[in-house]
Amino acid sequence: MTLLLAISGWDPDPWAERFRQLLTDRKTVILGEPFDRREVHYAITWKHPHGALANLPNLAAIFSLGAGVDHVLNDERLPDVPLARVVDTDLTNRMSEYVVLHCLAHLRQLLHMIQDQRGHIWGENRGQPAAKDVTVGILGMGVLGQDAARKLQIMGFPVIGWSRTPKELEGLPAFSGTDGLDSFLSRADIVVCLLPLTSETQGFLNRSLFERMRKGGRLGGPVLINAARGGIQVEEDILACLDEGVLKAVTLDVFQTEPLPAHSPLWEHKDVLITPHNAAMSSPDAVAAQIVEQIRKMEAGLDLNHVVDRDTGY
Numbered sequence: 578m579t580l581l582l583a584i585s586g587w588d589p590d591p592w593a594e595r596f597r598q599l600l601t602d603r604k605t606v607i608l609g610e611p612f613d614r615r616e617v618h619y620a621i622t623w624k625h626p627h628g629a630l631a632n633l634p635n636l637a638a639i640f641s642l643g644a645g646v647d648h649v650l651n652d653e654r655l656p657d658v659p660l661a662r663v664v665d666t667d668l669t670n671r672m673s674e675y676v677v678l679h680c681l682a683h684l685r686q687l688l689h690m691i692q693d694q695r696g697h698i699w700g701e702n703r704g705q706p707a708a709k710d711v712t713v714g715i716l717g718m719g720v721l722g723q724d725a726a727r728k729l730q731i732m733g734f735p736v737i738g739w740s741r742t743p744k745e746l747e748g749l750p751a752f753s754g755t756d757g758l759d760s761f762l763s764r765a766d767i768v769v770c771l772l773p774l775t776s777e778t779q780g781f782l783n784r785s786l787f788e789r790m791r792k793g794g795r796l797g798g799p800v801l802i803n804a805a806r807g808g809i810q811v812e813e814d815i816l817a818c819l820d821e822g823v824l825k826a827v828t829l830d831v832f833q834t835e836p837l838p839a840h841s842p843l844w845e846h847k848d849v850l851i852t853p854h855n856a857a858m859s860s861p862d863a864v865a866a867q868i869v870e871q872i873r874k875m876e877a878g879l880d881l882n883h884v885v886d887r888d889t890g891y
């Protein structure tokens with residue numbers, strides 16, 4: 578039985594090394610090395626080349642190395658076997674660190690502080706709202722959204738959430754569906770996107786949504802943080818809305834094209850904080866062990882965890 582690692586954009590070697598340590602009774606191959614296609618039972622992917630998982634006659638399951646699966650489902654030749662994604666405490670904690678960090682950065686006007694420092698300016702007192710005066714709205718109340726919400730509440734932020742299906746979450750006002758979106762947007766000073774990229778969310782963070790975000794809050798305008806996927810945002814609209822004052826500031830970890838091209842005006846914009854798609858990285862130590870556990874479960878005749886619904890796309 579062979580595990581096929583079909584990874585692009587990341588170094589596959591640390592992953593191969595970890596799987597070889599954990600599964601000594603199996604063969605682990607990296608796509609590009611010679612292997613017998615009939616021997617492959619499991620494929621492990623991050624942005625695999627389209628078609629690379631086709632013609633594997635004994636393939637039993639596919640595992641995504643990330644929490645998101647848009648990079649898998651957009652392969653038109655994807656075999657019809659169970660697809661499982663990563664749900665991992667280490668990755669969840671990292672995302673919550675990122676969300677809390679950037680909500681605090683906007684609360685404490687870090688972009689202004691950095692500009693002042695570059696200009697050797699002992700900045701005037703800009704006023705300092707408290708976390709309790711700034712509501713954070715999380716788009717996507719799944720594994721990552723719910724954990725980030727709890728940690729933001731510890732910092733004193735009022736938090737509200739929005740999801741596709743209705744939810745009852747203790748101490749957290751929850752909105753859902755198209756009907757609940759405007760009520761959600763009209764209450765949030767900072768909107769954090771933790772949605773999956775699907776046919777429904779493609780281009781969702783656009784001018785129409787920004788114009789419906791809350792005006793007049795303590796930050797002086799609505800703030801957007803997107804740590805989900807670049808395909809969910811329309812960068813042209815973000816830039817125009819920043820320039821027109823429809824948006825006050827943004828943090829972007831993900832982009833329509835990655836790496837973000839050097840000529841993108843986002844790099845230079847004074848109201849934009851950029852990080853290179855590293856809000857929450859998958860760690861080989863944590864994630865490989867989880868996938869091996871999933872393989873053992875499957876071989877014991879038990880159900881896989883975190884199987885993706887191909888109809889909803891997440």
Ligand SMILES: NC(=O)c1ccc[n+]([C@@H]2O[C@H](COP(=O)([O-])OP(=O)(O)OC[C@H]3O[C@@H](n4cnc5c(N)ncnc54)[C@H](OP(=O)(O)O)[C@@H]3O)[C@@H](O)[C@H]2O)c1
Nearest residue numbers: 644645717718719720721740741742773777804805856857
């Ligand atoms: N930047 C990074 O480093 C990084 C790292 C990890 C993950 N991510 C991204 O984060 C995303 C979320 O991960 P997760 O583990 O929290 O996913 P998840 O547990 O599947 O949660 C997804 C949430 O989004 C909601 N949702 C999906 N489609 C929607 C729609 N059309 N309208 C409204 N709500 C919708 C779901 O609603 P229901 O609850 O009603 O189903 C759910 O609450 C991943 O898909 C990935 O793209 C980014």
